[in-house]
Amino acid sequence: MFDNLSEKLERSFKLLKGQGKITEINVAETLKDIRRALLDADVNFKTAKTFTEKVKEEALGQDVLSAVKPEQMMVKIVHDELTKLMGGASTDINLKGEPAIILIAGLQGSGKTTFTGKLASFLKTKRSKNPLLVAGDVYRPAAINQLQVLGEQISVPVFTQEGSKDPVQIAKDAIKEAKQKGFDLVIIDTAGRLAVDAEMMNEISAIKNAVKPHEILFVVDSMTGQDAVNTAKEFNDRLDFDGVVLTKLDGDTRGGAALSIRSVVNKPIKFVGTGEKMDALDVFHPSRMADRILGMGDIVSLVERAQEQFDEGEARKLQKKIAKNQFSFNDFLSQIQQIKKMGSLKDLAGMIPGMGKAIKDMDFDDDAFKEVEAIIFSMTPAERETPELLNGSRRKRIAAGSGTSIQEVNRLIKQFEDTRKVMKMMGQGKNLSKLMANMPMGRR
Structure with a gap:
């Protein structure tokens, strides 16, 4: 993940090698290279421009210690700004309801249903929750079956209503059952489409209004770059979701979605998916992700x-x-x-x-x-x-x-x-x- 971006940023820092100090002249070439690396990674143009301006402002205001080389100082500045760009700190999920209701949204193929299973497993094992999964995608033929298979893998029950084509009623009935049977967490999987359309937006808005979820998570495929960011903006305008989930970070992702999405929709990235297994889900930590982007590893997560x-x-x-x-x-x-x-x-x-x-x-x-x-x-x-x-x-x-x-x-x-x-x-x-x-x- 982020291999190409990491390589290009490393090359950018080398432009300062051998320089005695950071100056407006030598930092200009470095920042030009950094901006190009970000754009190649499919980072939003305005985000890349604002980012490099902030790095320049920070760099030119630094008195570089004699023991610290200019390229080392630039790495630190870029690291700090990347961390801020991605949100600064991790953001927790809201589980205060009785039961807590989490609504999962996103396009078809983004990994929504798989994430639903992963989240249930994560909250069951790490937060001691007793979850109920809800099969709210009544259109994709394999969606209900897929959720049931995942539920069996993690020993979490799945609420379904065979023959029903009303996801709003399914969600309401699932919450009623959760209250009756003592489940303290309800996670609702919803239908997606290949592209944003009015029918999908109306449906998920109706579910939101009917069940009043404590948390709405928007799932995006991190390999789609700026398309993911644009889709997130459309969903947020309609749903006002609480957080973003980036899936498929183990793939050949360029990093554009991870670096742009916070600044465009002003919503935190809360989780990242790093594989197909049910335990391949991590809380998103901006500082640790900045470490990995800059080739510093992530020893804390390890x-x-x-x-x-x-x-x-x-x-x-x-x-x-x-x-x-x-x-x-x-x-x-x-x-x-x-x-x-x-x-x-x-x-x-x-x-x-x-x-x-x-x-x-x-x-x-x-x-x-x-x-x-x-x-x-x-x-x-x-x-x-x-x-x-x-x-x-x-x-x-x-x-x-x-x-x-x-x-x-x-x-x-x-x-x-x-x-x-x-x-x-x-x-x-x-x-x-x-x-x-x-x-x-x-x-x-």
Whole structure:
């Protein structure tokens, strides 16, 4: 995400390299390059112009310390202005109603229904809410079924009215049911169209007036750039929504929507979708996004994802096992599964400062651990717990059972044994990354 914009901004900063200080002359060329980079990223023209004017004003007013190079100072100024441009700080969602009612709006194909499921999962696990999903899209044949499938995945019920073509009545009846059955959150998925039209706007306005939602979220496909911003403006003029959701940020997005939408509609970006999985949803933090755009990574989000999968009690047990040289393939399998829950490998690597550019052209396989898991699952419970049992005949059986070769089984066992020795010497699990580093991470 934002790869091209990041590269062009980095090149812009290099124009100040070797300069003794920031002056009106040398900053003019840099800002011209920055403005061009923003426009190439499909940022709104007025937004790009205002942004560079603010950066210029800030830059020329700076007394650059002798210990700070002009290009470093410019990076900081651009970072601060990008953060302001995208809203300054994260904005929370309103869940104060009994039940809290959230209305989801957007065009067809923007990822509206998938986001509805993700939001329910997010608020259920992280805010301890008891949600009810409402299938309010009565026009797209697969919409109701899609929401029901998502509901099953996250164990959240879906309210439907078979045969009904009245989304307003469906929404009202869903809220009545939520009150009767003790649901404290209702999330209403609505119909979209391929383009903004009067019928759609009238319908969603009618739903809004009927149920009086506590929160209206507008979902946009971040890959559509300025089209997304223009659509957001039309919806906002009619609905006066509370926040924006950017989907498909894991795709080849140029960044225009993320950078323009706040300044055009004056509404905060509240969530970003970064994949198809139900847990691939993040709260939007402008400062962290500015970090990623400028190639600084996002170590805070990386740590937060790790903490979500981190079990302190299990970690203490694992540390004791490592100290006694009892780290097993079961423990290793558990660590792999925790890493997989954190998100795609490329997305995780991109959060590490300085890694974004290095991995730009690398092909990461999110099934990178599949072969390793197949080998471990082909072991008996006793073999996983006591790797010393793995003699030649057992390894041959494991290779056949996992669809791999004896050489691959031997390599995994050798890597595991080497790492276990190092871990015992260190007395803690910090060297697990060494074993991970030697696993087949890319496509063959």
